[in-house]
Amino acid sequence: MSSDANTPVLRNCIRLPLAEDELLEVTAKAKDYAIMHGAAMRSKTAFSPDSLNFAPFVLVPSSFPRKEFEKAVALQPIINRLMHNVAHDEEFITTTLAETIKVDEFTANLFNIYRKVLAHGFTQKTSLGMLRSDLMLESGCPELSPRVLRTAAGEDGGQDAGTAVGQRAGVVVAVGAAAGTGSKEKELQQEQEQKQHREVQLGRATKERERRANGVHSAYCCWKQVEINTIASGFGHLGPASKTIQRFVLSEMGHADKLHNMPDNNALAGLCDGMVKAWDIYAKPKAVILFIIEDVSYNICDQRFHEFYIRETYPHIKVLRRTLTEVHREGKLGQSKELLLGSQEVAVIYFRAGYEPGHYHSQAEWDARYLMETSLAIKCPSIHYHLAGTKKVQQALAQPAVLERFINDPEEIKAVGKIFTGLYSLDDNEAGNASYEMALRTPERFVLKPQREGGGNNVYGVDIPDALKRMSRVERSAWILMDLIHPPLTKGYMVRPGGDMPPQIVDMVSELGIFGVVIGDAEHIVHNYQAGHMLRTKLSTANEGGVAAGLGALDSPYLIDSDDEDEQK
Ligand code: ADP
Ligand code: MG
Numbered sequence: 001m002s003s004d005a006n007t008p009v010l011r012n013c014i015r016l017p018l019a020e021d022e023l024l025e026v027t028a029k030a031k032d033y034a035i036m037h038g039a040a041m042r043s044k045t046a047f048s049p050d051s052l053n054f055a056p057f058v059l060v061p062s063s064f065p066r067k068e069f070e071k072a073v074a075l076q077p078i079i080n081r082l083m084h085n086v087a088h089d090e091e092f093i094t095t096t097l098a099e100t101i102k103v104d105e106f107t108a109n110l111f112n113i114y115r116k117v118l119a120h121g122f123t124q125k126t127s128l129g130m131l132r133s134d135l136m137l138e139s140g141c142p143e144l145s146p147r148v149l150r151t152a153a154g155e156d157g158g159q160d161a162g163t164a165v166g167q168r169a170g171v172v173v174a175v176g177a178a179a180g181t182g183s184k185e186k187e188l189q190q191e192q193e194q195k196q197h198r199e200v201q202l203g204r205a206t207k208e209r210e211r212r213a214n215g216v217h218s219a220y221c222c223w224k225q226v227e228i229n230t231i232a233s234g235f236g237h238l239g240p241a242s243k244t245i246q247r248f249v250l251s252e253m254g255h256a257d258k259l260h261n262m263p264d265n266n267a268l269a270g271l272c273d274g275m276v277k278a279w280d281i282y283a284k285p286k287a288v289i290l291f292i293i294e295d296v297s298y299n300i301c302d303q304r305f306h307e308f309y310i311r312e313t314y315p316h317i318k319v320l321r322r323t324l325t326e327v328h329r330e331g332k333l334g335q336s337k338e339l340l341l342g343s344q345e346v347a348v349i350y351f352r353a354g355y356e357p358g359h360y361h362s363q364a365e366w367d368a369r370y371l372m373e374t375s376l377a378i379k380c381p382s383i384h385y386h387l388a389g390t391k392k393v394q395q396a397l398a399q400p401a402v403l404e405r406f407i408n409d410p411e412e413i414k415a416v417g418k419i420f421t422g423l424y425s426l427d428d429n430e431a432g433n434a435s436y437e438m439a440l441r442t443p444e445r446f447v448l449k450p451q452r453e454g455g456g457n458n459v460y461g462v463d464i465p466d467a468l469k470r471m472s473r474v475e476r477s478a479w480i481l482m483d484l485i486h487p488p489l490t491k492g493y494m495v496r497p498g499g500d501m502p503p504q505i506v507d508m509v510s511e512l513g514i515f516g517v518v519i520g521d522a523e524h525i526v527h528n529y530q531a532g533h534m535l536r537t538k539l540s541t542a543n544e545g546g547v548a549a550g551l552g553a554l555d556s557p558y559l560i561d562s563d564d565e566d567e568q569k
Pocket of ligand 1: 226482
């Protein structure tokens with residue numbers, strides 16, 4: 001949907017198509033490998049709690065430009081801090097959501113919990129953020145392309161803003177890590193590392209400039225954020241598992257020499273360690289970590305692997321799984337407002353459910369959410385983090401000058417500002433009504449989004465006018481309008497349970513998710529780090545690519561320095 005006949009294509013990591021006998025053999029092997037390494041899900045059509053299907057996956061990793069990947073990774077601690085500051089800005093959240101909660105019942109229910117908690121004061125001041133910033137390469141902004149290449153090459157004596165900030169973020173984290181040791185040696189080492197990094201960047205940029213001089217055009221110019229998730233940010237296991245399958249496939253096909261271009265991915269450890277750091281802060285050796293789950297978990301591996309990682313790495317920490325309904329039935333607050341499930345005290349609550357109306361069957365589930373919110377347990381997310389992750393807040397953050405409220409450093413403001421594509425309010429005011437008219441005039445440029453998570457809720461392109469016309473002026477403020485991003489295509493084999501054997505080569509587009517962990521309260525951030533990544537790939541003709549929803553497939557990035565290398569080898 002977001003591509004057309006002119007959409008550029010990124011080079012593949014290996015030459016395709018594969019010979020049919022080789023393709024059949026390696027695909028069959030990869031399917032078994034996927035199931036046997038937990039890259040799997042419960043079937044929606046033939047559900048059984050006793051069996052798993054492999055999760056759909058792309059056979060060979062999809063290319064992704066190294067420079068853009070590194071920029072996204074380097075930016076994540078800054079995005080973490082931004083979201084932490086947004087979540088703690090009562091006035092901003094309240095004003096931003098004021099119109100939306102008049103018409104969106106779900107957001108209004110969340111907001112009511114927030115209001116009640118604010119009125120009584122937060123029992124637990126520390127929040128655990130496990131975020132995922134989702135992004136797509138943009139191929140449709142020609143004016144940016146030469147500039148990015150030129151500045152990255154240092155022609156104007158400057159650096160690419162993202163790289164500069166990335167290095168700064170690196171320094172912040174490194175200095176934080178070195179705090180207390182105060183060693184000059186470490187500083188020297190950091191300087192050395194940064195110098196090497198700059199040299200590598202320069203070398204790459206020079207290569208790109210040469211390609212341009214030879215008339216080779218880039219298939220992308222930058223990346224744009226699709227959304228930021230603050231609740232149930234999934235694929236902490238399936239992200240790294242995708243790499244495991246594709247590494248196996250490349251090795252089986254004799255391409256082990258290419259594996260070094262698949263970046264490390266420690267998402268599972270990074271996220272679980274985040275939960276354990278929060279558990280440490282709670283500081284009660286017998287308290288447990290609670291996962292809030294759906295009534296039926298199809299994406300079971302991605303939850304259980306978190307649980308098993310914690311149990312295996314930190315066997316003294318117990319993990320419980322409960323639905324909102326069960327928490328309502330079993331949960332109560334103790335004398336110091338500790339959350340008790342039976343006799344077990346809960347230190348940390350990790351919401352893998354609770355992000356959509358369907359998870360709240362009745363008032364009982366809302367009461368359970370409120371009970372947890374008022375408890376001493378550290379929540380991931382706490383209610384203000386959940387609200388900070390709404391589409392409406394993302395839209396507000398993309399407006400000029402708003403970032404200045406949350407970020408001090410001008411370079412960081414510039415770098416974060418660049419990741420937003422056009423995001424427009426549809427509130428019933430002059431600006432909102434102008435966006436409405438614009439959407440009616442050129443709907444093909446946009447996607448229309450409500451305040452929902454989990455996929456399948458957006459309205460795309462030509463369907464937008466009808467959808468908008470069915471809404472009253474006031475109802476529109478439950479939605480935001482966003483420029484469509486046009487990612488470049490990749491070509492490859494998508495392997496699905498029950499799919500064609502051998503699979504056909506298809507046109508695909510990818511969405512990269514970068515995980516971040518941030519822990520702190522309104523005054524201090526005590527932990528802030530980037531925590532791995534995930535790549536989801538969908539058919540280029542599909543609007544959305546949820547893997548659990550059945551349209552997307554597991555993938556992992558194959559980092560390329562330019563569009564024209566590797567494939568020929
Ligand atoms: P959800 O919270 O339901 O995941 P998203 O904003 O992530 O909502 O949208 C769902 C999917 O729709 C994304 O994963 C992506 O495939 C597609 N999508 C969303 N926004 C855009 C956009 N601006 N341009 C192109 N595709 C988009
Ligand atoms: Mg999404």
